[in-house]
Amino acid sequence: MxxxxxxxxxxxxxxxxxxxxAPKRAPQxxxxxxxxxxxxVKKTKAExxxxxxxxxxxxxxxxxxxxxxxxxxxxxxxxQVKVDELDRQIDSVNSEIEVVESENTRLSxxxxxxxxxxxxxxxxxxxxxxxxxxxYQVSYIDLSGGDAVIQSGGKVHQSLWETIKMYF
Amino acid sequence: MxxxxxxQLKNRAIIALLFTCILGFxxxxxxxxxxxxxxxxxxxxxxxxxxxxDTTVTALRGTIYDANMNVLAQxxxxxxxxxxxxxxSSDEDxxxxxxxxxxxxxxxxxxxxxxxxxxxxxxxxxxxxxxxxSKTQIIEFRQSHKGYNQIxxxxxxxxxxxxxxxxxxxxxGFTGSDDVGLSGLEYFxxxxxxxxxxxxxTAKNAKQIKMSSDYSAYYEAETGLNLQxxxxxxxxxxxxxALEEAVTLNNxxxxxxxxxxxxxxxxxxxxxxxxxxxxxxxxxxxxxxxxELEAIEDPDEKSKATSEARYxxxxxxSICDSYEPGSVYKCITAAAGLEEGVVTPDEMFNCTGSYxxxxxxxxxxxxxxxxxxxxxxxxxxxxNPIFIEVAQRLGAxxxxxxxxxxxxxxxxxxxxxxxxxxxxxxxxxxxxxxNAVAMASSSFGQTFQASPIQIITxxxxxxxxxxxxxxxxxxxxxxxxxxxxxxTKPIQxxxxxxxxxxxxxxxxxxxxxxxxTAKNAYVPGYRVAGKTGTxxxxxxxxxxxxxxxxxxxxxxxxxISALIVVDEPKNGSITGGSVAGPVAAEVITNxxxxxxxxxxxxxxxxxxxxxKTAKAVGKTVAEAKKExxxxxxxxxxxxxxxxxxxxxxxxxxxLPKNGLVVLYTDKDAEPQTVIVPDLTGLTVAExxxxxxxxxxxxxxxxxxxxxxxxxxxxxxxxxxxxxxxTVITVSFRTEINEED
Numbered sequence: 001m002x003x004x005x006x007x008x009x010x011x012x013x014x015x016x017x018x019x020x021x022a023p024k025r026a027p028q029x030x031x032x033x034x035x036x037x038x039x040x041v042k043k044t045k046a047e048x049x050x051x052x053x054x055x056x057x058x059x060x061x062x063x064x065x066x067x068x069x070x071x072x073x074x075x076x077x078x079x080q081v082k083v084d085e086l087d088r089q090i091d092s093v094n095s096e097i098e099v100v101e102s103e104n105t106r107l108s109x110x111x112x113x114x115x116x117x118x119x120x121x122x123x124x125x126x127x128x129x130x131x132x133x134x135x136y137q138v139s140y141i142d143l144s145g146g147d148a149v150i151q152s153g154g155k156v157h158q159s160l161w162e163t164i165k166m167y168f
Numbered sequence: 169m170x171x172x173x174x175x176q177l178k179n180r181a182i183i184a185l186l187f188t189c190i191l192g193f194x195x196x197x198x199x200x201x202x203x204x205x206x207x208x209x210x211x212x213x214x215x216x217x218x219x220x221x222d223t224t225v226t227a228l229r230g231t232i233y234d235a236n237m238n239v240l241a242q243x244x245x246x247x248x249x250x251x252x253x254x255x256x257s258s259d260e261d262x263x264x265x266x267x268x269x270x271x272x273x274x275x276x277x278x279x280x281x282x283x284x285x286x287x288x289x290x291x292x293x294x295x296x297x298x299x300x301x302s303k304t305q306i307i308e309f310r311q312s313h314k315g316y317n318q319i320x321x322x323x324x325x326x327x328x329x330x331x332x333x334x335x336x337x338x339x340x341g342f343t344g345s346d347d348v349g350l351s352g353l354e355y356f357x358x359x360x361x362x363x364x365x366x367x368x369x370t371a372k373n374a375k376q377i378k379m380s381s382d383y384s385a386y387y388e389a390e391t392g393l394n395l396q397x398x399x400x401x402x403x404x405x406x407x408x409x410a411l412e413e414a415v416t417l418n419n420x421x422x423x424x425x426x427x428x429x430x431x432x433x434x435x436x437x438x439x440x441x442x443x444x445x446x447x448x449x450x451x452x453x454x455x456x457x458x459x460e461l462e463a464i465e466d467p468d469e470k471s472k473a474t475s476e477a478r479y480x481x482x483x484x485x486s487i488c489d490s491y492e493p494g495s496v497y498k499c500i501t502a503a504a505g506l507e508e509g510v511v512t513p514d515e516m517f518n519c520t521g522s523y524x525x526x527x528x529x530x531x532x533x534x535x536x537x538x539x540x541x542x543x544x545x546x547x548x549x550x551x552n553p554i555f556i557e558v559a560q561r562l563g564a565x566x567x568x569x570x571x572x573x574x575x576x577x578x579x580x581x582x583x584x585x586x587x588x589x590x591x592x593x594x595x596x597x598x599x600x601x602x603n604a605v606a607m608a609s610s611s612f613g614q615t616f617q618a619s620p621i622q623i624i625t626x627x628x629x630x631x632x633x634x635x636x637x638x639x640x641x642x643x644x645x646x647x648x649x650x651x652x653x654x655x656t657k658p659i660q661x662x663x664x665x666x667x668x669x670x671x672x673x674x675x676x677x678x679x680x681x682x683x684x685t686a687k688n689a690y691v692p693g694y695r696v697a698g699k700t701g702t703x704x705x706x707x708x709x710x711x712x713x714x715x716x717x718x719x720x721x722x723x724x725x726x727x728i729s730a731l732i733v734v735d736e737p738k739n740g741s742i743t744g745g746s747v748a749g750p751v752a753a754e755v756i757t758n759x760x761x762x763x764x765x766x767x768x769x770x771x772x773x774x775x776x777x778x779x780k781t782a783k784a785v786g787k788t789v790a791e792a793k794k795e796x797x798x799x800x801x802x803x804x805x806x807x808x809x810x811x812x813x814x815x816x817x818x819x820x821x822x823l824p825k826n827g828l829v830v831l832y833t834d835k836d837a838e839p840q841t842v843i844v845p846d847l848t849g850l851t852v853a854e855x856x857x858x859x860x861x862x863x864x865x866x867x868x869x870x871x872x873x874x875x876x877x878x879x880x881x882x883x884x885x886x887x888x889x890x891x892x893x894t895v896i897t898v899s900f901r902t903e904i905n906e907e908d
Contacts, residue, residue: 105244112331
C-alpha cells in the first residue's frame, strides 16, 4: 500500500487516444533528427527503493562536499582575517618598538646631558668638595720589560731524557 | 514568408552580427593596444598608484662617537605637528587650538594664532622635531574635542640629539630640519651619515585598505655609517674649559685651540670659543651679543645682524680663519736655517734692536736690542733681527722652499669643511714676489697669513722628527652592527727636515719655555717646548693683537702638539707669552696627566715641590704638632682635647712648605670658617702669606720661578666662606711685555 500512490512512468502520447477539442491539422512530417522515443521501463519496487537510496546517498555526498567546501572557504577566510589581524598587530608592535627606541635615545641623550664632564667636575668640586688628582697620588709602573713569571722553589719537572742524562 | 525573403533577412542578420562583432572586438582590441602599448606606462603607473601603497622608510642618520665611543650626536624619531586652518570654523576653536598648541609646544601664542587664522591653507606646519610626550599630549587634546581630528595632524620626523650641547659644536656642526648636515662634520660626512632610504610597497584592496604582508615587499632602509672621531671627550673638555676662561679673563673676542697627536696627526681636541649649542644652533649663544640684537629696532637690520651673529658662532675658526702667525713662524725659519747649515744653535749674533733691508728698517720687540747672544738665546728672546739675518742667508728660493714644504702654501687636507685656502700674493708672498723685504717680514711671521690648522701641522712636523702629517678628525667608520668598515691610516705628506735638525729644534724650543718668552707655558715635570706669537691685526687697526702659543710635550718624546690662540685680548696683557702661555700650560698639564705621562722632575723642580701632610688623626696633639712642624708646616689646634680627631687638609695632601694644617680635637666640632681673600696680583710669597694669615692654604699653578710672577686667578672667589685649612688653587704667571 505504501507504493499505491506512486506515479508510474507514463507515456503521455497515450493520452491522445481520448482526442482533442482543437481542429485537426494536417499531419506534419517528422523532423529528420527527432529525438528517439524514450523507452518505458517498468522498475520493480526494490529497484525503485535502491534508486531512491542511491539518489539520497548522492544528495548526502553532495551536501557533504558542499559542507567541506564551505568549511574550507570559511577556514580560508578566517585564516586570512587572522593573518590580517596579526599583520596589523605586528605593524602596531613595530611602530611601538620604533617609538620606544626613539624615546630610549631621547632619554639617554637627556641622561648624558646631565652627566656632562663640566657638570660632573662642578658637582665634584663645589658640592662634594673633591680635589683633582695630584701627581703624587699616582704611582707609575714600568711594564716595558714585558711579562715574566718567577717560579718559587719546588719540585722541578724534568723530561725523561734529562732524567736519563743525570745518571751519566 | 517566402524562402528568398527569409534568406535575405538571415543574411542581413548575419552581416549585422558580424558588423557588431567586428566593431565590438575592434574597439576591445584597440583598447587593449592603447592600454598595453600606446599609453601602457601611464596606465601602469595609474594602476600602481591605485593598487599599491608605496611608503618611504627613512634611514636613520649615523651616530657620531668620540675616540672612546661616547655618543656625541645621535638621531631618533620625532614628530611634526601641523594644522589645517581651512577646517577651523569658529574663532573660539581657533583660540582653543592656539592656546593648547602654544602651551604644549612652548611657542608664542600670537604666532600660533596667526597660523590658525590662515583659512586659505590646508597645511600649516606648527613645529617640527616634537618629542613623544608633547605629541601624545596633542593627540589626547585632539581626541577630546569633536572635529579636531581633521584640524590637527602629526607626521613622522627625525631629530638629531647632541647630548653635550656646546661640546665641540664647531667641529660636529649640526643638521637642518630635514636631517641634512649643514655645518661641520655633519656637513662634510653627510653622505656617509645619511644612509639609504628603504621602501615598503603594499597592495591595496578595492576599499584602499592595505592588504596583508603576503602582498607587500619591504626594502629595508640602510642606516648611515657611524663615525668614530679621533677627538677625545676628556681632552676636548680640558681645552674647552681653558679657552672659555681665557676669553673671559682677557676680554677677548675669540679663543681657539687645537690638540694634535704628534705621531699620527690625529686631532685630539679642537675648540672655538664662544661657540653654540648644536641642539639649538639658530639661537645666538653669546648672551651679550643676544642682548645687543634684541635692542635693534629696525627689523631688516635686526635680521641681518642676527644672521651675521649666527654665521659667526658656527664658524670653526681653527679651520676657516687665518691670521699672521707672528713669532711662532720663527721655528720654521730656524728649521730651514739649521737644515741648510746657514746657522748653528751656538752661533753668536749681535742684536742692535733693528735690521735694515733695502730701504726698510725692521725693529726688534726689544727696541734697545738684546746685544750679543747665541742663536738659541735669540729664539728664547724672540729676537726679530737675528731671524731676518737667517732668512737673508737662506735666500728667497730656499726660504720659499721651506715655506712650501711646511704646508703654508696649501690646504692641510683635514676632513672638515671650509678650510681656509692660501692664495698666492693675497694671503702669502709667492716666490715671484718674495723680495728681500717681504722675506724679512715673513721670517718672523708677519705680512702673510696662515690658518691655525696649518700652523699646528707645521710645528707638529718638528715634534714628529721632521715628518709632516695630514691632520684628520674621523678615525674610523662603523656600520650599524659596530663593525669597522673604514679606518683612517695616518698620512705622512713629506719629510720636511731631518730628525737631527728636529732634535736640535726641540731643545731650542724647550729653552724658550723654560727660560724664554714662553715661560708661562712651563709645567714642572713635563718638558714643554714651544714658541709664543704676538701679531697685529693690521687690516683692522694698529693696537689689535692676536696672542698665540704653539708647542708640544714632552720635549724629548713628544706625545701631543698644542696651539692656543686668543683673538684680540683687551684686558691689559696682549702678548702670546702672557695671554696664551698660561692657557697652554693648563691644558698640557691636564692632558699629560690624562695620558698617564709620568712627570720627570729635575732637581730644581723637586726642591720646589710641595710637601705631603702627615697623618695626624689618632695621635696626641703634641706628637702631631711636633711631626708636622718638623716638616715646615704651621699648625693650628682647635679644641681642648689631647688627641687629634680630625685634620684639615687631610693626610697626604700636598701644601707649600710653610702651609697651614688645622687639627681638631673634637670630631664633632663645628668647622671653623674664614673669608677667602683676593689673592690676584700678589706674588707667590705674598699670596702664600696672605692665605696662611687668613687660615687658608694655596696650591700654586703655572710659572712660579721668576721674581715678577703674580697671581692672575684663584679657584675660590674672594669674599666667600671656606673651611679653615682649605687649599685654594692660585694660578701664577709672569708678565711678558715685549711682543714675542
